Structure formats: structure tokens, C-alpha cells
Amino acid sequence: MASLIGSAVKRKEDPRLLTGNGCFTDDMKLPGMVYASFLRSPHAHAKIARLVVDKASQLPGVIAVFTGQDLADKMTSVPAMWFLPGCDLKPKDRPALAVDKVRYAGEAIAVVVAKDRYIAQDALDLIEVDYEVLPAVVQQEKAMQEGSSLLHDDVPNNLALLWKAGDIPDQVFEEAEVVVKERLYNQRVIPNPMETRGAVAQYNPGGGELTLWCTSQNPHIHRLIYANVLGIPETKLRIIAPDVGGGFGAKIATYTEEAVVACIAREVKKPVKWIEERKEHFMATSHGRDEVLEVELAGTKDGKITALRVTNTANLGAYLSTFGAGCPTIDFGLMVTGAYAIPQAAVVTYGVYTNTTPTDAYRGAGKPEATYQIERAIDLFASKIRMDPVEVRRINFVPKESFPFGNAMGVTYDSGNYQLTLDKALELFDYQAFRNEQEEQRKKGKYLGVGFSTYVELCGFGPSAVAGAIGFQGGVWENSTVRVHPRGTVSVFTGTSPHGQGTATTFAQIVAEKLGIPIEDVELVHGDTQSVSMGWGTYGSRATAVGGAAVSIATDRVIEKARRIAAHELETTLDQVEFINGQFTVKGDLTRCRTFQEIAKSANYAWNLPEGVEPSLEGQSFFDPSNFVYPFGTHICVVEVDEHTGEIEIKRYVAVDDVGRVINPLLAEGQVHGGIAQGVGQALWEGAVYTDQGQLMSGTFMDYTMPKARFFPPIESAFTETLSPVNPLGAKGVGETGTTAAPPAVVNAVMDALQPFGIHNLDMPLTPEKVWRAIRSGRDNG
Amino acid sequence: MIPSTFSYVQAQSVREAIQLLQESNGEGKLLAGGHSLVPLLKFRLTTPGTLIDIGSVEELRGVGKEENRIVVGALTSYKQILRDPTVSEHLPVLAEAVRQIGDIQIRNRGTIGGNLAHADPAADIPGVALALEALLEIQGEDGAELVEADGFFLGPLVTALPETSILTSVSFLIPPDGAKSTYLKYAHPASGYAVVGVCAIAATDPDGLISYIRIGINGAGDIAYRARSVEDKLLGHSPTPDRIREAAAMAAEEGEMGSDHFASAEYRKHLCTVYTERALRSILL
Secondary structure, eight states: OOOSTTOOOOOTTHHHHHTTOOOBGGGOOOTTOEEEEEEEOSSSSEEEEEEEOHHHHHSTTEEEEEEHHHHTTTOOOBOOSBOOTTSOOOOOOBOSSOOSEEOSTTOEEEEEEESSHHHHHHHHTTOEEEEEEOOOOOSHHHHHSTTOOOSSTTSGGGEEEEEEEOOOOHHHHHTOSEEEEEEEEEEEEOOOOSSOOEEEEEEETTTTEEEEEEOOSOHHHHHHHHHHHHTOOGGGEEEEOOBOOOOTTTTTSOOHHHHHHHHHHHHHTSOEEEEOOHHHHHHHSOBEEEEEEEEEEEEOTTSOEEEEEEEEEEEEESSOOTTTTTIIIIIHHTTTTTTBOOSEEEEEEEEEEOSSOOBOOOTTTTHHHHHHHHHHHHHHHHHHTTOOHHHHHHHHBOOGGGOSEEOTTSOEEOOOOHHHHHHHHHHHHOHHHHHHHHHHHHHTTOEEEEEEEEEEOOBSOOOHHHHHHTTBSSOOOEEEEEEEOTTSOEEEEESSOOSSSOHHHHHHHHHHHHHTOOGGGEEEEOSBTTTSOOOOOSOTTOIIIIIIHHHHHHHHHHHHHHHHHHHHHTTSOGGGEEEETTEEEETTEEEEEEEHHHHHHHHHHOSSOOTTOOSSEEEEEEEOOSSOBOOEEEEEEEEEEOTTTOOEEEEEEEEEEEOBSOSOHHHHHHHHHHHHHHHHHHHHTOOOOBOTTOOBSOOSTTTSOOOOGGGOOOEEEEEOOOOOTTSTTOBOOOTTHHHHHHHHHHHHHHHHHTGGGTOOOOOSSOOHHHHHHHHHHHHHTO | OOOOOOEEEEOSSHHHHHHHHHHTTTOEEEESSOTTHHHHHHTTSOOOSEEEEOTTOGGGOOEEEETTEEEEETTOBHHHHHHOHHHHHHOHHHHHHHHTSSOHHHHHHOBHHHHHHHTOTTSSHHHHHHHTTOEEEEEETTEEEEEESTTTEEETTEESOOTTOEEEEEEEEOOOTTOEEEEEEEEOTTTOOEEEEEEEEEEEOTTSOEEEEEEEEESSBSSOEEOHHHHHHHTTSOOOHHHHHHHHTTTTTTOOBOOOSSSOHHHHHHHHHHHHHHHHHHHHO
16 A cells, blocks of 8 residues: 555545535524624723713614623623743733723724624624723834833833843944844734634533634634633533634734624623634734844854844734744744854843733744844855855754754754755756846846845744743643544544644544555544543644644554554464554464454454453554754745836745645645745735724735735745654644745845845835836945 | 624615615615625725615626617626627727736636726726727616716716616727727735726828827726827827827826826826837837
């Protein structure tokens, strides 16, 4: 039998999803269900002087209207779950509904429950609110300044945290042969998964059980947080994440809306549904990035980097979101040196509250920002010392002999071979031919550019002890139960909660391969706190590296037990039993055998089990990895810039990624494609735009540019496989490679194209007007 | 994204639609393809009391040739225009522009009359209508009248269409034999609407001098406009690259440039000149 692991198996999920037979939160329809709509503040910063809901309450069809005050004794605010130590963190919870004061445009201040969504929406228009508008602070550096308007009275200078790691004497930079210094902006983006958020809650007044269906990447985290928020024991709170239509990190966070829906279902004693409108999504679901990165790199004239220090001024938004404190600090700071053996590094991060939507993890969460600054800095350094950017990378790569490699920030890269992906990418690309063509085209007034990004990421969070040490209020292990039914089919329970990744396929591949059974016989169970005992969810490219590892170990335990039963039935000793392609046979006597299905039946019927073996056939694993995993790779982007309009066309995109063991190349490539589209999206098009008063100007798909398929050439994707030693699969995680690698690859390419105009840095997104203006002033400056 | 309450009626004829508009006391709104109206309804940016659906008024659909003009019924969908042999024979530039509208779904449902009556300055038809000297037939209680496209657009989403009248058809002038044309568009990457869309039509006489030229520009300005300065600069002259560049430099003169966070007025103005130059070069050189 051909190996299933490593095969391009088509997604088991697709027939169901593509024929419209998925079951998403909005598909939940319960008898007697009513609908909730939230009234949201139009102002970014204002006192609520008056809030009267009488007219709304009286509208026929309205069941109830709640304000923050009404909910004060029914639920708490929603806290973050990452309390980073040693940074004077001043966590500010999201209030259930704003009371007294609103802190960002779109913050919910009241909720209407009505017979249908139309009435609920009409009722919102009848709520009377008087606001006393306060000065808003939007940009983080301005918000930190003395005298800026304060969001929270007890947070001076709006400074939520100040985190420092590493220290380099100024002397190092003063005495360096070459120093490059640049201010980069990794702009704010809005996640926009295809499915917006939503929640359906059902309360049983008899027993006090509450079931909440919601769009979650990690239902057990939602249970952990909401149990406290709602004052319901975990035993009575069931969270179900049914089909979830993408998340990109935005559905990690616990929000007030979902908790409020659960709370009011308990109050009105009817099932309540809320589905976030796209318009709301833009304002009320967590945003990503928004970090000002001041990078300073010291090196020698012959291309060796000697030190790096970075200041990150991060915009946390109005409240501290779930992982909000971790993204610009741990996730970012530990990876600032990238794939390079830089002996000294230091990071300072300011986390700042502003009158904007709270920010949180967004596909890559900190690593894309870290990669952006180092990959941009490398190019600036190369340009300054007039060395080829590829050569600078080569010179500074962590050599493959050095793994496991401890970087200057104190984390240990598990395995790697950076030169390998670079070589392979260059082979696919033909660098010299490109440089020749670039030269030719420039003579004709065509401006081509190439950009490189040789990234490394930190993924698959673990071990839990590390999570504890960095203040994460939870574990990062993963759980799997592999349950074999009497006829030999298998249910696999996982604590990861896939939401589009294709995990039902990849995990089935792992199990089917190991058990030698058809992949059709394996079903994945996930996303329900009642069927899965515990788990920490899908994010940080951890599903396969941590969850898949648990599945693999649990499957091994099934085989272990099945082997004992087989040995007993075959009247031989354990060491004489071989398990190949789903058959237990006695060594040297192929006629004496039992199929896996026969053993499944024996185990479950329990008519004749060996002594000391209990009935049933089930394996379980709680896998806590010994380290993170560190996927890496080389992305090469070629662009053409229209010098007259500033328009940028992506001409080629080559991606060679090393994500350890590839379970399914088809799905891995899909992740790479999607990630690149999203990463290029950040580089060229996406970006939240606020006015100085905190009004979101890019609040619809009419003016927030999502990347579209037609913007891209075919992506040339390839993999190398450098296995990870930290899990039995050797897998590393593929989900965030594109968003991490692509932005600097694209920006480096555009800067390369614009080199004749003397332009060395522009901030993302590289909109045509921005590029056109730069070219024009470059011309003016000679 | 949920509209406020409205009532809905279907009109079976133009006459009935006009009557329903009159009866609605200014609260009525015509529903054709719905591709501009429905989003406005969902954002509650418009809250009409009554939607009068003219989708089944067959007399408003279809393409025909009348002397030197092609007449297109207001309810004719983009898809019908694209598939119509008369349009492809006589008005290839209309087909070229329509092909660049939205996506397949929008082209299936969206109508040319809806496009013009909605008067979104970033839509792709207004500039083409100006360049093709379109005449709009408007029917009201007192009968029908013909209105020139040039002058019909008064501002963003504002037209000369009276409240109780219906745009029933639009006729386009067939350019002279041998004329070449193009619609060149800089599409907003988010919406696909025109940041600048230039429709250029030109013909040269046997001496190689420009004998006919029409340029309509939409997207850049508050309303679509005819770039007459560019036309004047070129008419009667030989189309040299220099002459084209000089003429195109005046492409924004008749326009009141719009501005948003994607493209400032200054940039739009510049784009008008670049896109006009490119459009002209592609048909004249």
C-alpha cells in the first residue's frame, strides 16, 4: 500500500461543504429561537451621557433590551488570557457592554432581542443615546505622548505594557562599521474570514446547562473564559464550534458579543442567535498587526551582521484582547533575528491603548512583523554595503550544523537548513537571468524588481511550562482519543478545532496509514467541549505539530493494545506479532493472521481477552511538546512597477517552504497559496484606515481591498523536508508561512524595482499613489 | 445589513410604474437589477417606502438599430449587451466597457438603465455614454422626451431624471466608419469600480488627420465628463505621440476630481492624463 502520509489526498470535508451541506453557526435553527442585534457606538471616544431604551423595548416583536448596567450583575467583563509578566502590564477587560464611556467606534453599548432580525435592527434605531464626545487617540506613538487623551483613567500615557528583552550597549552601534536604521510600519489589517462571527445560545432553566454554538478556533478556551464570565461551572457550559468558515486568528479571541448572547439566552429563557454583519466585523472583530518597528542593525562592511535592536510600538486598541499582550512581545520579540546567526539582539516593546478596535493574533501573530523588520533590514544593509541581498543572507544564515540553535533572544530553533531552501528557490528562479533581464528592461523604461524573504517562524506552541512562564493563562498541550468501534471504523477526537485547514483529512491520513485501514473508515470529531475532553485549539500553526502528534501517539497506543489481543488470539508472544498493512501476523507464518477489524471486534466484544486486558480498543494521548517548531523557507517575488502610475504587478512568485514532514502536499500547497495571497494582500492592498477622530474609513469591501485571485500569477511552490525532532511526525506547521514570508518579499521587490529612483523604503500597503509620489519626488531629487 | 421596512410592488408596464411612482409621494424607488440599490438598502443609506419592481416590464428590454443609433432598452442586462451581435458590430467600445463591469453575477443581473439612473461617477457606463453621445429616453406622466447624456449627470448619484419618470431606453451614436475606440480602466482593487475610466473614440481622414474624436471619462470626477479640451487639441491634427501627450495633459480640465483614502484628487488628475494618453495611443498610433 502506498503511504498515505505524504499523499495528495483530496479533502474529505469538501463534498459536504461544496454541496452546501456544511453546518455553520448560522445554520443552527432551534425551536423558539429569537435574535439579537447590538447597538454600536458611532464615536471612538465618548461619554454616554444618556441611554434610553424605552421606545425600542416597546416595539412590537421586541422581547428585551439590555444595557451594560442591566448586565452588570449577570456577567463580568471579558478578560484577556495572556498576562505577560515583567512588563508592568495593565490589562483592561472588554466590558460586556460599554457603561459610561465608549472607547472605540463600533463598541457595543446595548443589545436588542427580538422575534426576528428585522425587528431587532429596527429597534436599534429607536434607542436614544446622547454622547459627550471626547478627544480620540488613534496612533500609538501619539497616544503615548504626555497630555494625550486617556482611555483608562488609571493607565498613564495609555501605556498598557513595556517589555524589554536583551540589552546591547550603545557602544556596539557607535563602533560598528556599518549601521542601518529604519522606521518601518507593519500596518493594521482586518481579518475578514469568509464567515463572520456568530453565536447561538440555548439555556436549560431546569438543570442550568448552557450550550453555546459559536465561531471559535478553540472552544475549550471559550469554555474556560466564559464559564467564569457567566458564572456557570464548566460542567454545565458546552461550547460547540460547528463548521467554522475561517478565522485567521480573529476567532481565537473571546469577545463580549458571544458571552452576552449566552447571558441573555439565560435571561429570556429562549434560544438566542446573533450573526455578525460584515459591517460589524470590520469594526468589532479584533484587528491584526499595527506595529511601528524601529530597527537598528549593526554589521561589518563585508556583510556580517553583528547586532540588532528593535523598538516595537504596538497598538493594542481600546482593550487588552485575548492574546493581545503576547503578539508584539513574545511572538515578535523572540524571533527578531530571523534565520541569521546574529550574536546580539535586544527588543523593547511598548503596548499602547488607543481608541481603535482591539488588536490580537492575525495569521502569524508577531512573527510576520518580526520577519518584516529583519528581512527589510537585511536588504537595507545589503544596499548600504553594495552587496547582493542573497549574498548577505548566505553569509549570515544559521549554518545547518548549528541546530538545535539558540538565538540571541533565548529560544532554540529545533532544526533547519536555510541554505537548502534558498538554493532550491534560486534553482527554480534563475537569478542571474533575471538580473540580466532587469538591466535590459530598465533601458526601455520598464522597472522590474526582485525581493527575497528567507524567513523562519516560531510555531506549534509548547511546552506548557513555557506558556506558564510567559503568563499564558492556559496550557499548550494537545489531546487526542482514537476510538475503534466494533466493526473497525475509527473516531478520532482532537482538541484542535479546525476551521478550514482540512484537518479531518490530514489526521485521517495519519491514523489510516498507521492502522492500515481505508481513510474512509476514519472520522474526525472536534469542536465540541462535550465530545472532546480538552484541547487548546487551532492557531499558531499548531494543529498538526501538536494535535497531529497527539493523534499519532494515541494511534500507537491502539496498536499496542491490539497487538496484545492479536498475540493472545494467535497463541504467540507479543514479540512474534508483526503489524503490517492492517494485518497482525505471526513472524514467519503468514497464514496465522488477524485483520485490524477482527481485533476491533474481539476487543469490543471481549469474549476472549488476554489476562489483564480491559475491553474496548481506544488510545489516548495528552501531548505536551518539548519545544516549539520552526518552519522556514525562501520566498522570491518579482514585480513590475509602472513608473507613470505607481501600479505594481506581481510577475512571479516562487515559494520554497520547509514545514518538516508534509502530511498532505495538496493541502500544504493550498495553505501556502492562501498565506501568500494574504501576505501579498498586506504588502500591496490591505490596511485599516482611521481618521484622527477614530472613524474607520476602510469599513466595507468597497474600500478595504481583499486580495483577489486575478491579482496573482500562478504561485510556484515547492517543499524541502527537514524534520522536527520535537514531535513523532517530524511536522512543523504550514499555515502561517505565506503571511510571514510574503510581505517583505514583495516590499523588497518593489524597493529593488524603485532603486533607480533612489527610494529605499515605503510603508505597506504599497498603494499606487504612494509609489507614484515616491517616484515623482525621487525624480525631483535627481 | 438589514434594510428598513418597505413595501414592494411589481409593475407590469411602464405606464403602471409611472403611476405607482406618482402614488408613492416621493417615497417610491424603482428596482431594476438591484445591484446598486440593494447594497444601499442594506446599509440603510436609502429607506424608500415602496420598491417598485420593473424587472418584468419586457418592453424595457432589448437592443435595436435605428438609423445611425443603437437603442438599448433600460432593463437590458450587461450580459445581454455582451451577447448582442448589433452591439458588437456597431458599438464594440460599449461591449468592451461592459465586460469590465463587476463580475459575472453582476453582469447577469445589472442593467444599463439602472447604471445610468444611479449615476455612480465610478461606474463604467457614463463615460462611454458621453463619448457615444447617448440620448436618454425618459417617460413621465406627460409622455416621453429625449435627454442628452451630457447634462444628465448632475452630481454623484444625482441626475436630471424627474422623481416620477422612468429612464426607458438609451441610444448611442454609431461612430463613423473606420473609427477606432477603446475603454481603458484603472479599477479600484477593492470594488472594481473605475478610479479612472477613459472611453476614447477616434477616426482619421485619408490625409491621416484626426477627423472625429470623442472622449468620455468616468471614475475620476464627481461626475463623468467629456474631455473636450483634449478633443479640441487633437481634431484636425495628425496624431503624433507628442500631440497626443500634450492633448492628454488636459484630460482632467473638465472634471471636478474626487478624493478618497485610496486616491487623492491630485493623483486622479494625473491618472486621467496617463490613461487618456494610453487610450489615445492605442487607437491612434
